[in-house]
Amino acid sequence: MTTAEKYVTAAYLVVLAVILLYVVIYTFKLQRLEREIAELAELAQRKKAA
Amino acid sequence: MTYLADVAALAKKDLLLELRSRDTLPAMLLFVVSTLVVFHFSLPSGSSDIAAAGLLWVAIVFTALLGLTRAFVAEREQRLMDGLVLAPCDRSAIWLAKGLSIVVFLLLAEVVALPAYALFFEPVSGQMVAGILLADLGIASVGTLLAAMAAASRARELLLPLLFLPLAIPVIVGGVGASVADDPARYLGFLGLYDLIFAILSWASFEYVVTE
Amino acid sequence: MTVIVARGLERRFGSKRVLAGIDLDVPEGAFVVVTGPNGSGKTTLLSLCAGLLAPTKGTLDVRAERRELGYLAHEPLVYRELTALENLELYGRLYRVPERRERIGMLLERFSLWDTRHERVSTFSRGMAQRLAFCRVLLHEPRLLLLDEPYSALDAEASELVDAELRALAAERTVVVSTHDPERLAALATARLALA
Amino acid sequence: MSLRNNRLGVLALAAAALLLAGVALAFYWAPEDADQGFSQRIFYIHVSVALTAYASFGWAAWKALRLLWRRDERYDLESYTAVHVGVMFGVLTLVTGSIWARISWGVWWSWGERQLVLFLVLFLFYSAYFMLRYSTEPGPRRARMSAVYALFGVVLIPISFLAIRLAENFIHPVVFTREGPQMSGSMFFTFCVCLAGTLALAGSLYANELLGKRLDERLRDLREALA
Numbered sequence: 001m002t003t004a005e006k007y008v009t010a011a012y013l014v015v016l017a018v019i020l021l022y023v024v025i026y027t028f029k030l031q032r033l034e035r036e037i038a039e040l041a042e043l044a045q046r047k048k049a050a
Numbered sequence: 051m052t053y054l055a056d057v058a059a060l061a062k063k064d065l066l067l068e069l070r071s072r073d074t075l076p077a078m079l080l081f082v083v084s085t086l087v088v089f090h091f092s093l094p095s096g097s098s099d100i101a102a103a104g105l106l107w108v109a110i111v112f113t114a115l116l117g118l119t120r121a122f123v124a125e126r127e128q129r130l131m132d133g134l135v136l137a138p139c140d141r142s143a144i145w146l147a148k149g150l151s152i153v154v155f156l157l158l159a160e161v162v163a164l165p166a167y168a169l170f171f172e173p174v175s176g177q178m179v180a181g182i183l184l185a186d187l188g189i190a191s192v193g194t195l196l197a198a199m200a201a202a203s204r205a206r207e208l209l210l211p212l213l214f215l216p217l218a219i220p221v222i223v224g225g226v227g228a229s230v231a232d233d234p235a236r237y238l239g240f241l242g243l244y245d246l247i248f249a250i251l252s253w254a255s256f257e258y259v260v261t262e
Numbered sequence: 263m264t265v266i267v268a269r270g271l272e273r274r275f276g277s278k279r280v281l282a283g284i285d286l287d288v289p290e291g292a293f294v295v296v297t298g299p300n301g302s303g304k305t306t307l308l309s310l311c312a313g314l315l316a317p318t319k320g321t322l323d324v325r326a327e328r329r330e331l332g333y334l335a336h337e338p339l340v341y342r343e344l345t346a347l348e349n350l351e352l353y354g355r356l357y358r359v360p361e362r363r364e365r366i367g368m369l370l371e372r373f374s375l376w377d378t379r380h381e382r383v384s385t386f387s388r389g390m391a392q393r394l395a396f397c398r399v400l401l402h403e404p405r406l407l408l409l410d411e412p413y414s415a416l417d418a419e420a421s422e423l424v425d426a427e428l429r430a431l432a433a434e435r436t437v438v439v440s441t442h443d444p445e446r447l448a449a450l451a452t453a454r455l456a457l458a
Numbered sequence: 459m460s461l462r463n464n465r466l467g468v469l470a471l472a473a474a475a476l477l478l479a480g481v482a483l484a485f486y487w488a489p490e491d492a493d494q495g496f497s498q499r500i501f502y503i504h505v506s507v508a509l510t511a512y513a514s515f516g517w518a519a520w521k522a523l524r525l526l527w528r529r530d531e532r533y534d535l536e537s538y539t540a541v542h543v544g545v546m547f548g549v550l551t552l553v554t555g556s557i558w559a560r561i562s563w564g565v566w567w568s569w570g571e572r573q574l575v576l577f578l579v580l581f582l583f584y585s586a587y588f589m590l591r592y593s594t595e596p597g598p599r600r601a602r603m604s605a606v607y608a609l610f611g612v613v614l615i616p617i618s619f620l621a622i623r624l625a626e627n628f629i630h631p632v633v634f635t636r637e638g639p640q641m642s643g644s645m646f647f648t649f650c651v652c653l654a655g656t657l658a659l660a661g662s663l664y665a666n667e668l669l670g671k672r673l674d675e676r677l678r679d680l681r682e683a684l685a
Contacts, residue, residue, distance in 0.1 A: 004561050008497060137356035223625045
């Protein structure tokens with residue numbers, strides 16, 4: 001691969017890397033949301049029981 | 051007609067406040083001269099005039115920033131913006147009055163800065179003065195609006211430069227161009243365009259920045 | 263004709279809800295006393311009625327132009343570096359008060375500030391500044407008055423002055439006043455609103 | 459919500475498909491550029507990403523205008539998310555742009571490349587947008603100020619572009635410029651596919667993030683109701 005080809009592929013890979021990074025960040029966010037929903041469900045349960 | 055009367059009353063108040071507290075104007079005068087002196091020492095000995103013109107513009111922009119940071123300090127500290135917003139006058143009158151007082155402060159600072167520049171660096175050309183006058187209008191109109199935004203936030207001394215500098219880049223390009231280029235018409239025209247567009251935009255959106 | 267109508271009024275600051283589910287009807291000429299501990303939203307309610315804050319939920323309809331509305335806040339809303347006269351001169355212009363000079367003179371006289379009219383507000387005591395604030399609020403003879411704890415920082419003599427003023431206002435104006443001392447206004451009150 | 463999720467899914471799928479096709483076309487199908495050779499193939503992703511950034515900033519300004527016009531808080535979140543997506547694509551433009559400068563002229567940064575300089579200015583401007591949001595209390599006031607600032611942003615784009623062009627002939631004598639390469643039919647087709655891919659990508663990131671922020675809000679209301 002000539003240096004030009006290396007750089008061009010690097011450019012496209014950077015775009016891909018950013019998308020993957022975004023997906024990773026998003027999975028953390030979804031996990032946090034899931035945890036919060038579980039907390040609230042449990043809170044609702046306790047309230048109903050009381 | 052009452053709009054201009056409101057603007058006059060508010061502008062009189064701003065200038066009167068400055069006369070009483072005398073803290074913004076002296077600071078701007080000293081700041082612009084000391085900045086030029088610092089530039090003299092920061093430049094390699096054979097500094098070309100293009101660099102010198104650029105430095106004058108940097109000094110002007112940062113002096114304007116100094117003045118703008120002080121622009122709404124009374125309104126913010128004593129929550130006086132509420133008093134002004136409650137008044138039946140058009141809120142853009144507050145922006146126009148404050149903008150005019152900023153232009154006056156800038157002009158006074160430049161009355162000191164230009165002779166100092168001519169002394170330290172090289173003579174001031176007519177086209178440079180024209181560029182400065184047009185730039186002052188642009189700086190004041192955008193700067194006043196951003197100062198009102200910064201006044202409503204927590205870290206206002208930090209925030210105002212961040213908000214202001216990107217918008218000041220075109221003014222600096224137009225200003226330096228007008229000062230240095232052999233046919234300054236294009237740059238003066240560009241500054242005029244900037245002033246027109248951003249003055250109208252600032253005038254129209256000020257109401258949304260100070261009310262809910 | 264009702265001057266203020268609020269239905270399910272709510273206001274939130276960030277995630278904290280200060281006012282929730284407020285229903286309010288203030289008829290013309292009413293004298294509403296708003297009570298409640300600190301932080302219960304008295305100031306927020308008055309700011310909403312004055313139009314300084316927008317409701318987060320619910321509806322609020324204040325049938326009074328800015329020209330007909332007087333708002334007394336915790337701060338006097340006057341420039342400390344200007345004199346009493348200069349402050350009232352500014353507000354007089356902004357509110358387009360007819361015969362501005364006479365009206366300012368009369369109010370300064372009534373609130374015994376005439377002798378100190380050329381002194382800067384920064385030299386005023388808290389009580390004097392509050393009295394100047396009253397002058398500011400009454401300058402344009404507003405139809406609707408929103409007074410946020412008018413007695414705060416006033417000495418006995420100034421408080422009596424405010425009592426007399428409120429009695430005069432209650433007769434021909436619509437007043438909404440928040441206070442920690444509702445008994446003092448019990449005689450004038452036509453309605454009460456207790457915020458939790 | 460479910461209907462929207464399907465649309466979100468379709469959008470994301472379309473973005474993936476278009477991007478894959480675009481990259482494949484850019485690498486293997488598009489003809490070699492006469493003078494620049496292989497390095498010209500970076501053009502497709504760089505310009506698509508740049509145009510998508512412009513589109514996102516434009517979308518943010520449109521939502522900001524709606525907020526100021528209709529006073530509906532919903533638009534604040536949409537304008538904010540659009541600016542966030544715009545800045546992401548702006549950073550991608552800066553990165554791919556400097557790689558291209560590296561290939562063509564051996565330098566990582568070139569003041570002569572107008573679009574690159576413009577994105578630098580816009581990056582500074584929109585970073586200040588986030589500073590403005592983080593230092594004011596959430597509420598109608600912050601929404602309106604952010605909206606006004608987003609409107610200034612979209613007006614700044616043409617003004618800065620003009621300023622940069624004006625700046626070129628005295629402050630930074632132009633050493634090397636490159637007019638947009640004349641594109642043959644097949645090159646243009648590849649470019650369109652790439653652009654459609656990045657726009658669809660921006661759309662799905664935008665919708666996705668907006669969904670996340672809406673869920674946050676509803677969770678907060680739920681927690682408050684249960685408190």
